Amino acid sequence: MAGIDGIDFLQLDMPAILLAVLAAVACAIPGNFLVLRRQSLLGDAISHVVLPGIVIGFLLSGTTSTWPMLLGAGAAAIVAVALIELVRRLSGLESGAVMGIVFTSMFAAGVLILERSEARNVHIDVQHALYGNIEGTVWLEPASIRDLLDPAILATTPGEIARLAVVVLVIAVLVVAFFKELRITTFDPGLAATLGFSPGLVSAGLVLLAALAAVAAFDAVGSILVIAMFVCPPAIARHLTDHLAMQVVLSVVAAVAAALSGYVLAAFVPLWLGYGHAFNVAGAMAVTAGLMLAVVMLFAPRYGWLARRLAGSRSAGVAGSPGTVAD
Amino acid sequence: MIGELLPILLLQGGYNTTIVCIGAAMLGAASGMAGSFALLRKRAMVSDAISHATLPGVCLGFIAALWFIGAGRSLPFILAGAALSAMAGVVLVDLVRRSDRLGEDSAIAVVLSTFYGLGMVLLSYIQTLPTAGQAGLEGMLLGATAGMLRFEAEMIAIAALVLLVVTILLFKELGLVCFDPEFARAGGWPVRLLDLLIMSLVTGVVVIGLKTVGLVLIVALLVIPPAAALYWSRRLAPMVFTAALIAAAGAYVGAAISASAPDLPTGPVIVLTLAALFVFSLLFAPKRGLVVAMIALVRHRMTIAERQGLLALATRRSVSQPLSRVLLLRRGWMDAAGNATTGGLSQARLVQRDQALWDRYLLDYPEDAFACREWSMRFIEEVLPGDLVAELDRRTVEASLRTGGV
Numbered sequence: 001m002a003g004i005d006g007i008d009f010l011q012l013d014m015p016a017i018l019l020a021v022l023a024a025v026a027c028a029i030p031g032n033f034l035v036l037r038r039q040s041l042l043g044d045a046i047s048h049v050v051l052p053g054i055v056i057g058f059l060l061s062g063t064t065s066t067w068p069m070l071l072g073a074g075a076a077a078i079v080a081v082a083l084i085e086l087v088r089r090l091s092g093l094e095s096g097a098v099m100g101i102v103f104t105s106m107f108a109a110g111v112l113i114l115e116r117s118e119a120r121n122v123h124i125d126v127q128h129a130l131y132g133n134i135e136g137t138v139w140l141e142p143a144s145i146r147d148l149l150d151p152a153i154l155a156t157t158p159g160e161i162a163r164l165a166v167v168v169l170v171i172a173v174l175v176v177a178f179f180k181e182l183r184i185t186t187f188d189p190g191l192a193a194t195l196g197f198s199p200g201l202v203s204a205g206l207v208l209l210a211a212l213a214a215v216a217a218f219d220a221v222g223s224i225l226v227i228a229m230f231v232c233p234p235a236i237a238r239h240l241t242d243h244l245a246m247q248v249v250l251s252v253v254a255a256v257a258a259a260l261s262g263y264v265l266a267a268f269v270p271l272w273l274g275y276g277h278a279f280n281v282a283g284a285m286a287v288t289a290g291l292m293l294a295v296v297m298l299f300a301p302r303y304g305w306l307a308r309r310l311a312g313s314r315s316a317g318v319a320g321s322p323g324t325v326a327d
Numbered sequence: 328m329i330g331e332l333l334p335i336l337l338l339q340g341g342y343n344t345t346i347v348c349i350g351a352a353m354l355g356a357a358s359g360m361a362g363s364f365a366l367l368r369k370r371a372m373v374s375d376a377i378s379h380a381t382l383p384g385v386c387l388g389f390i391a392a393l394w395f396i397g398a399g400r401s402l403p404f405i406l407a408g409a410a411l412s413a414m415a416g417v418v419l420v421d422l423v424r425r426s427d428r429l430g431e432d433s434a435i436a437v438v439l440s441t442f443y444g445l446g447m448v449l450l451s452y453i454q455t456l457p458t459a460g461q462a463g464l465e466g467m468l469l470g471a472t473a474g475m476l477r478f479e480a481e482m483i484a485i486a487a488l489v490l491l492v493v494t495i496l497l498f499k500e501l502g503l504v505c506f507d508p509e510f511a512r513a514g515g516w517p518v519r520l521l522d523l524l525i526m527s528l529v530t531g532v533v534v535i536g537l538k539t540v541g542l543v544l545i546v547a548l549l550v551i552p553p554a555a556a557l558y559w560s561r562r563l564a565p566m567v568f569t570a571a572l573i574a575a576a577g578a579y580v581g582a583a584i585s586a587s588a589p590d591l592p593t594g595p596v597i598v599l600t601l602a603a604l605f606v607f608s609l610l611f612a613p614k615r616g617l618v619v620a621m622i623a624l625v626r627h628r629m630t631i632a633e634r635q636g637l638l639a640l641a642t643r644r645s646v647s648q649p650l651s652r653v654l655l656l657r658r659g660w661m662d663a664a665g666n667a668t669t670g671g672l673s674q675a676r677l678v679q680r681d682q683a684l685w686d687r688y689l690l691d692y693p694e695d696a697f698a699c700r701e702w703s704m705r706f707i708e709e710v711l712p713g714d715l716v717a718e719l720d721r722r723t724v725e726a727s728l729r730t731g732g733v
């Protein structure tokens with residue numbers, strides 16, 4: 001374990017891991033419902049329009065401090081969702097294509113404004129929005145494990161970690177509180193409407209929740225990991241269970257596992273192998289999430305490719321065997 | 328900027344710029360066509376997965392070029408790598424989609440993020456290499472035609488031309504799949520293979536467009552023009568060619584604008600030009616545009632209001648609806664006190680008789696009347712044949728005599 005000692009882990013690796021895990025969980029929970037509602041691309045759209053949002057936020061406020069940028073990103077997400085709905089109704093095009101039109105236009109506008117304004121002289125750039133900066137998170141105050149229990153040191157928790165922790169809590173509480181509404185409007189909007197739940201309202205709430213997760217997470221982990229965590233953990237969980245509550249729980253487990261293994265793969269493995277540099281952490285997490293999904297798609301107990309092949313050949317064997325025709 | 332734009336648009340902007348603009352136009356034409364087929368097959372957003380899936384290939388191409396020829400920034404290597412990893416992305420989207428646990432939207436998002444993540448890891452590896460020339464890779468994200476070499480510009484233009492010709496040659500087969508996949512399947516056409524062919528053409532556009540538009544935004548070149556073209560025509564061939572025209576114009580003008588001033592990255596400028604063309608189509612297309620629809624709606628409302636106002640005048644009721652009052656006043660059929668003028672009264676009688684005939688039509692031929700979109704919107708003589716109107720007139724008189732007799 002060359003290159004990793006206790007204090008480095010505590011001050012450099014642990015905050016980064018914490019940040020990534022929180023971001024992954026924040027996205028994975030609402031992602032379950034997006035995947036089931038065939039709205040996975042909404043995560044794609046929202047995480048792209050964050051860029052024009054932070055640029056406008058910067059230009060209006062004149063600072064690169066966090067809140068104006070987060071507000072700008074949140075406003076851009078809401079504008080994008082409203083525009084998508086508007087263009088979809090006006091044009092009658094399928095929603096995927098409409099998302100493609102809206103988010104590419106907004107992203108293009110964001111890049112142009114960025115290039116033409118003084119914003120390009122500060123540290124905002126396209127790469128940052130896409131890739132995030134997990135590795136840049138440091139927490140220098142704790143000097144030993146025991147310090148993590150000290151309230152005075154806990155109060156110095158880096159802002160992005162505290163913010164994401166609050167967002168995860170809010171999302172978890174809201175999803176638990178409105179679980180029944182989310183479930184019924186996801187699986188049977190018609191029945192939900194007759195029972196007095198408003199599918200439109202729940203839908204809008206879900207989109208807002210997703211936007212909240214995306215905006216809180218992109219700054220730390222980047223757009224691409226946000227997209228990955230909206231979809232991969234729920235997709236993994238969906239291959240393992242038929243129960244929605246169980247699926248949400250499993251998706252959280254998968255998100256944590258993907259974040260942890262991705263971090264190990266990018267930050268530690270190259271060092272263990274004697275390569276002097278770490279790799280991009282957010283990218284590695286997206287890759288591990290995709291690989292985990294691939295494994296589950298192949299080998300899941302009931303819905304995996306192998307299990308289906310076995311079940312298929314077994315039933316084919318039964319139908320074709322002469323013994324079963326007797327009675 | 329305007330002063331510099333005009334010569335570029337007229338192909339006087341220097342050899343490289345001219346080749347870049349022509350190449351962009353041909354790339355646009357090819358992408359308008361390929362994108363149309365993808366949109367009609369409801370698979371437009373697969374192109375988003377395809378474009379993001381090029382990144383690991385771009386990086387591997389860069390690394391391979393570094394090994395074989397000693398310099399990473401080699402467009403042929405990079406584009407070959409991009410094409411290979413994009414095709415892998417297409418196949419994976421298809422595989423994930425066919426497992427019934429996930430929709431195509433999830434398949435797209437999974438492939439997009441996983442491949443792009445792999446690309447990010449490889450990029451971070453490349454950045455640790457001791458060689459320069461990595462700036463060429465960042466241009467692949469948002470398109471950068473400014474520093475393009477002469478041979479690169481020519482290569483892109485030629486590849487785009489080839490792609491365009493191939494798409495035109497395959498037009499009939501691809502159109503068949505989009506128009507009626509069931510018929511195509513029944514007729515023995517390999518629908519899945521043709522679908523794969525559409526996605527291969529899309530991949531071609533993406534790979535050729537990497538340098539011009541960039542991988543984040545190339546999806547716009549494939550989605551926006553066909554969506555705009557649907558406003559101008561719903562027939563296959565005109566729609567596809569309109570899309571090609573819009574995309575070519577947008578890419579050409581966008582590339583020219585981008586070349587006319589510094590700090591104007593090509594991809595975003597092209598996308599915003601296309602977005603402007605889409606909004607223009609949405610608003611002003613002759614048959615399906617919003618403005619035409621709004622005008623038709625207002626006309627419809629006014630016709631109804633005028634007719635109801637006149638019917639009220641004919642039966643000496645007061646005209647209550649504000650819109651009706653305004654219309655009747657302006658026509659001079661009603662005075663400010665709300666009483667019918669002489670002209671108004673005769674017009675009201677005409678409309679009253681006309682409405683009676685329309686009502687008779689509705690009673691006697693309900694199905695035809697419901698199907699008739701101009702029912703009670705124009706004078707009945709202008710819509711129905713004369714002998715039918717005469718027959719309705721006779722029956723109306725008979726009916727009024729009968730009720731009068733009782």
